[in-house]
Amino acid sequence: MKEPTYNYREDSEKLNFVGNECNKCHKVYFPKRNVCRDCGSTEMIDRKLSGNGEIYSYTQIMVPPEDFNDKESYYAVIVKLDEGPRVSGILVDSGTTPDIGLRVKPALRLMKKDKETGLPRYQMKFEIID
């Protein structure tokens, strides 16, 4: 079996919203870091995040990356998580038009089968809370 080309090693962190926190200055990170960007400490402690937050910016992508998924277009967002860090991701197709400041929660979705391995691939997306 071939190796998938996407970085499956980060899946458990991505799909479960596990970030980490600096044990010295308490800055929270998602994705995890091994060195604190603010104070340089390497004492980092895992921390599960809620995945809830608000939209900081958004775009509708009309030309998806090669072989990305079956959709012709979808919304991409940067979300400011309630615990502090900002992360980019995509929105589930709920029919609600995004706007800056709208609240979102995480939503796990099956993306498609990985083209190399045939294994299902999941993505943690965001869903607008009406």
Place this chain on the structure above:
Amino acid sequence: MNGDLLRKVAIVGVGLTKFGERYDASLRNLVSEAGIACFEDAGMSNKDIDALYVGNMASGRLTEQEHVGALVADELALSNVPALKVENACASGGTAFRQAYMAVASGMHDRVMALGVEKMTDVSTSEATTGLGGAGDKSWELDDGITFPGLYALMARRHMHDYGTTEEQMAAVAVKNHANAYKNKYAHFHKIISIDDAIRSKMIADPLKLYDCSPISDGSASLIMVPAEDARKYTDTPIIISGSAQASDTLRLADRDDITSIKAARIAAEKAYSQAKIKPSDVNVAEVHDCFTIAEIIAMEDLGFYKKGEAAKAIFDGDTGLNGKVSVNTSGGLKGCGHPVGATGIKQAVEIVWQLRGEAEGRQVSNAKIGLTHNVGGSGSTAIVNILERGD
């Protein structure tokens, strides 16, 4: 390092290929076209060069050719000189420029060539754009479905939200740069467009449309640097590099505190201005990294030409057109002249050299004395700012 220990560096020769879809030319052909033009311009023999720095982002991915440093040295028949390729995404050319500058300034080498090249059209547009996506974070941006235009679209949307920037103002960047490119025989596009054409073009990543994006281009650009004290042996109009600075920032866009500005560019600009002992208002002509129209608006703010939130209106009002307050992207920029990624940072310097020498046929800025280049990699993870001045 103490700047007083550095030698002054001058550019004494430049060469450029026609940018665009160059179905007639391979990677190697582009290199010789720009390289030979550069030797002729400098009145120098290829055997005079003693080191080579090549800027190239993705030759392996786009043409399956690696080891481009040696390829260029071989193609141009240099004399077994140290040759290497540097990769810094869309800032690879600017990085090669700065490496060449440091090699001469430090006293390590005396006649150094910097050459940028990218052959992009041997693969499909979608393969090329997937390759360019690697300028961002592969597993936390591209794999999640966020394309490169998508990253700049996120910046644009937030800029619109925070400063009221409009789609018409972004379109004005494209209109200006297409008008400049029309006067540049090396440019990818020779097509005058209107605000309406730009606004009505196909949506790529809302709010960015086709005409907000730079194209996929082939091309190469090259220049030769020597210690300023030797420059008059080769030219009557040496161009002095009076400032050169580079900075980095987070790989991922979402990690930055403010996505309406590129911090690495602000840091590089501040350092370059202080090295050159000038202020933004002293600059007559600038080539800035307009990979997307919003990027030129942000560049004008980061470079200190305008206060935050004021550049878009000024550009729309014509402030930065040919012979405006500051003439910006007289080559046509990445938008109009094209964006063969590794060549762009060198091409920017070539255009400024022509402007400062008074050789920018058909698009000459009158009395241009001080020029600036601004080259960005990824969504702002690398930035390089150089300041060039006439030697007289």
